[in-house]
Amino acid sequence: MNNLNKWLNKRTFHHAQFNDMNGLLVQKQGLGLKISLCLPTLNEAGTIGKEIILLKSELMERYPILDEIAVIDSGSTDNTVEIAKKFGAKVFLASEHLKEEGEKRGKGENLWKALYLLEGDIIVYIDADIANIHPKFVCGLIGPMLYNPHIKFVKGFYDRPLTLSQGVRTSGGGRVTEILIRPLFSQFFPELTGIIQPLSGEYAGYRSILEKLHFPVGYGVETGMLIDIFQKWGLDVIAQTDLDSRVHSNKQTRELGKMSFGILQTFWNRLARYKNLDSIEIENYRMMQVGMKNDTPFVEDTEIKEKERRPMIEVPAYLEKFPPQPE
Numbered sequence: 001m002n003n004l005n006k007w008l009n010k011r012t013f014h015h016a017q018f019n020d021m022n023g024l025l026v027q028k029q030g031l032g033l034k035i036s037l038c039l040p041t042l043n044e045a046g047t048i049g050k051e052i053i054l055l056k057s058e059l060m061e062r063y064p065i066l067d068e069i070a071v072i073d074s075g076s077t078d079n080t081v082e083i084a085k086k087f088g089a090k091v092f093l094a095s096e097h098l099k100e101e102g103e104k105r106g107k108g109e110n111l112w113k114a115l116y117l118l119e120g121d122i123i124v125y126i127d128a129d130i131a132n133i134h135p136k137f138v139c140g141l142i143g144p145m146l147y148n149p150h151i152k153f154v155k156g157f158y159d160r161p162l163t164l165s166q167g168v169r170t171s172g173g174g175r176v177t178e179i180l181i182r183p184l185f186s187q188f189f190p191e192l193t194g195i196i197q198p199l200s201g202e203y204a205g206y207r208s209i210l211e212k213l214h215f216p217v218g219y220g221v222e223t224g225m226l227i228d229i230f231q232k233w234g235l236d237v238i239a240q241t242d243l244d245s246r247v248h249s250n251k252q253t254r255e256l257g258k259m260s261f262g263i264l265q266t267f268w269n270r271l272a273r274y275k276n277l278d279s280i281e282i283e284n285y286r287m288m289q290v291g292m293k294n295d296t297p298f299v300e301d302t303e304i305k306e307k308e309r310r311p312m313i314e315v316p317a318y319l320e321k322f323p324p325q326p327e
Contacts, residue, residue: 008194011144011151011239015136018143018241021063027146034067035142036120040110042074044128045083051126051133052087058135066138070118071128072110080128092117098317104307107201108221115211115312116321123210127201131247140241141204152209152237153229155195156202158246174199175253180260181223184267188275189227191235198226202243208325209233211318215309219259220266224308227270254289258304261287265306 018024028035037055041048052069059066070090073081084091094110095103097117111125122145126137141154177199185192192198199222209229216224229238268280286301312318 004191004194007191007235011236012194012196013140013144013239013241015140015143015241015243018139018147019136021058021065021135021139024065024139024143024146025063028065028142031146033121033146034119035065035122035124036114036118037066037069037124037126037138038111038114038118039069039071039084039089039126039128040074040107040114041071041076041080041084041128042107043076043078043080045076045078045080046129047131047133048080048128049083049087051128051130052084052089054133055135055138056088059138065142066124067120068118070114072114072117074105074107074110098315100317101309101315104217104309106217106219106221108215108217109309111221112215112217112309112312115207116315116318121207122204123207124204125201132245136243137202137246138204140243141202144239144241145204145206148239150236151239152233153205153239154203155197155226155238155240156200156243156246157195157197157240158200158202158243176256176260176263180263188271189230192226192230195226195238196240198222200246202246205229207322209237211312211322213311215312216262216266216306217309218304218306219262220306223263224266224270227267227274231270231274257289258287258302262304262306265304266308269306269308 039048039051048071055066056069060069068090070092071084072092072094074094081091094113097113114123122142124138124141130137137156141156144151144154174197177197181198182193212232213225213228215221265282271277272280285305286303288299288301290297291300
């Protein structure tokens with residue numbers, strides 16, 4: 001517990017510590033780094049334009065901190081792709097790249113393919129549904145790495161106001177974390193309980209680490225990533241930054257149940273991999289939920305099978321594009 005508290009004091013930051021844009025730029029240039037921003041999308045037409053406009057104008061044109069902004073899309077049926085192109089982001093359809101690896105769909109698939117498609121030494125991942133987008137979502141994540149060479153991965157955390165039909169309520173959020181993830185971490189990976197929001201979609205890391213990770217293609221990508229980084233490199237390479245507040249549309253409880261169903265599969269895989277436990281044979285990949293139709297209860301089932309991508313460093317096309325560098 002003492003070690004965990006030491007880590008919290010040493011590796012927890014606030015985005016205001018990194019609001020000197022010129023300072024960040026000097027650090028970046030001194031280290032000779034390229035930084036890429038990945039926005040994974042699926043039907044985010046309502047917010048994607050604002051995110052690109054603001055981050056491009058502030059962090060590429062005014063201060064060239066980002067070298068590229070790219071949208072990796074899962075097959076949006078709205079005009080997400082058209083908006084992203086209009087406002088100057090690079091746009092990639094995930095299904096059109098690395099076809100030889102087979103086709104899978106999910107946010108984790110987009111994050112994994114970003115390693116192949118983007119050029120950065122540091123990759124920043126930010127969800128595309130943020131209503132209160134601000135440069136802090138990038139600067140707060142890259143700052144700890146630019147100023148501390150031992151930090152290789154930074155996770156964002158924030159207040160998560162629940163957006164309701166009546167307005168915004170400034171409490172709540174992080175429900176799956178507190179009900180599922182933190183209890184599991186407490187039992188099996190207690191060192192990770194200091195991560196305030198392990199499921200946040202805002203994080204950044206060095207390519208040299210990310211390319212060596214398995215990527216669950218669905219709901220389990222954040223959980224799997226944290227456990228794998230901790231097991232391979234230790235807690236001290238991980239940091240977290242307080243981003244104050246993030247406003248977005250919150251999922252309904254039934255959707256959170258499906259999310260938890262997928263995360264559990266990722267967790268069982270990590271227990272088998274790192275805790276010398278026999279692999280848990282899942283008997284059913286269909287999430288069973290009770291609903292009501294015409295005042296009559298019925299069981300609705302949804303297939304959720306959490307597939308994983310092998311580390312990108314094992315993909316031949318990636319090795320051709322990014323030859324291994326000496327450690």
